[in-house]
Amino acid sequence: MATNRTAENLPWVEKYRPTTLDDVYGQPEVVDTVRRFVHDGRLPHLLFYGPPGTGKTSTIIALAREIYGKNYKNMVLELNASDDRGIDVVRNQIKDFASTMQIFSKGFKLIILDEADAMTNVAQNALRRIIEKYTKNTRFCILANYAHKLNPALLSRCTRFRFSPLSEESIKDNVQKVIIKEHLTISQEAESALLKLSKGDMRKALNVLQACKAATDGEITEDMIFESVGAPHPKDIETILDSILKDDWSTAVGTLNRIKQLKGLALIDLLQGFVEILDHYELERQTRASILEGLGEIEYAISKGGNEKIQSSSSVGVIKQSLELQ
Ligand SMILES: Nc1ncnc2c1ncn2[C@@H]1O[C@H](COP(=O)(O)OP(=O)(O)OP(=O)(O)O)[C@@H](O)[C@H]1O
Ligand SMILES: [Mg+2]
Secondary structure, three states: OOOOOOHHHOOHHHHOOOOOHHHOOOOHHHHHHHHHHHHOOOOOOEEEEOOOOOOHHHHHHHHHHHHHHHHHHHHEEEEEOOOOOOHHHHHHHHHHHHHOHHHHOOOOEEEEEEOHHHOOHHHHHHHHHHHHHHOOOEEEEEEEOOHHHOOHHHHOOOEEEEOOOOOHHHHHHHHHHHHHHOOOOEOHHHHHHHHHHOOOOHHHHHHHHHHHHHHOOOOEOHHHHHHHHOOOOHHHHHHHHHHHHHOOHHHHHHHHHHHHHHOOOOHHHHHHHHHHHHHOOOOOHHHHHHHHHHHHHHHHHHHOOOOHHHHHHHHHHHHHHHHOOO
């Protein structure tokens, strides 16, 4: 049987990818400005930068659709700038694309360069020259997570737009649309947790929602959201902190390990949870500093491959000792 590539089996991030600029949530300044550029017929080279899942790729593709309509394929070249075959491949593709230009239509072509911040400095320099060479009939849109990783000479050739993490409100608008279209039932708490845990990343919100939907035919609960994100539930963090405060050391370590195992969590996620929850505790300045310093060291040790068991015990030690300073 032929596989059915209908919207039904697409990942929701693709199924619900904005098709027009009006479908892009939470980036009104960017959308308004680029639309004005197009309307005035003076589109500059663009740089879109900001954290993952905020709509950079979606916005440029929707813009290109608006400009070119069914001519999109002839007029737009999408490249991954970090292509491991190197800048020469990128250069050749751009050259081929830009020089076949006039056959199809007048007006400029658009080259979208994704992940430009992963390019080496040498490659970025080469790109700078390429942009200059083809400016007459081509516009570039550079996409990156970090502007500071881009060469200043490259930056100065582009009009920059920062894509901020999306507000919970913007994520909610999209999530609620998907909830209705997919006929999901989700508890109020689960929805709030989803918005909060997505941390401004729409891709993450949709992926988590789809993972939860795959796991149940019934209502999506708060626990399912936490589990799918791999984040600890605040009440589990409270239980561990309570045990650290009230119980002896080995009981507290036992509590931490039990919850960690039961919920399939990594220590690194618990550390983040500790910091978030302790933010709401009234602590002496010295206590807070000492906890953060200790947990920071543990986080570093984990990133360097430190033993998870030892670091787990050590984090109980750090928090217990610091709280006893109070
Ligand atoms: N502002 C937004 N409005 C609507 N949907 C969005 C928005 N941002 C992201 N999405 C959703 O998340 C998916 C990924 O977004 P997109 O590819 O545009 O992110 P990005 O900013 O380019 O991220 P990355 O830095 O990882 O490349 C899209 O397919 C879309 O479903
Ligand atoms: Mg992208």
